Amino acid sequence: MSLFTFDSADFDVPEDKGGKSFGPIPPGNYNVECLDAEMTTIDRGQYINLKWAVTDGEHEGQWIWDKVFVEGGYYDNHAENDLKYKLARIVKYSGIGAIKKDVNELLDAKVSVKVVHKPNANNPDKPHVNIDFYNATRKGGSVSAPAQQASPTIPAQPSAPSPANNFGADLGDEPPF
Secondary structure, three states: OOOOOOOHHHOOOOOOOOOOOOOOOOOEEEEEEEEEEEEEEEOOEEEEEEEEEEOOOOOOOOEEEEEEEEEEHHHOOOOHHHHHHHHHHHHHHHOOOOOOOOHHHHOOOEEEEEEEEEOOOOOOOOOEEEEEEEOOOEEOOEEOOOOOOOOOOOOOOOOOOEOOEOOOOOOOOOOOO
């Protein structure tokens, strides 16, 4: 048996000033790196349990956990391609391209994420945290938000009288019936 001794008086340990929060990360856009990837099988299917670390900004070092279902899970009524959509985005945007052996190939993957909070009816103090992966342009260590699709512009239409009420409508020479 080897002996081990340790005395904290031998070290200058800084006073704890609260550190980073372990609560859900605020909504926003973040650059992240994969720290852990583990395939998990449950009675409803399989998912990859992922742990990400924010790599820059105010929340640098904070962790984000995500489950990426690849079979079954909460999405039993969706097609298998719908389940793998999130995984495809991670693999594509990180530059990995394909997973050839196991999920550990995701380790050290760097991607950008958009975090959104959704209300939790069962526990309003703990919102559901949804994560979407996107291909960001990184400028000076900050994340560019994902491009928003422009809404189609609909030209203004002249207001037409209601078919149920033509009173006061300018009908010209046309009869109201």
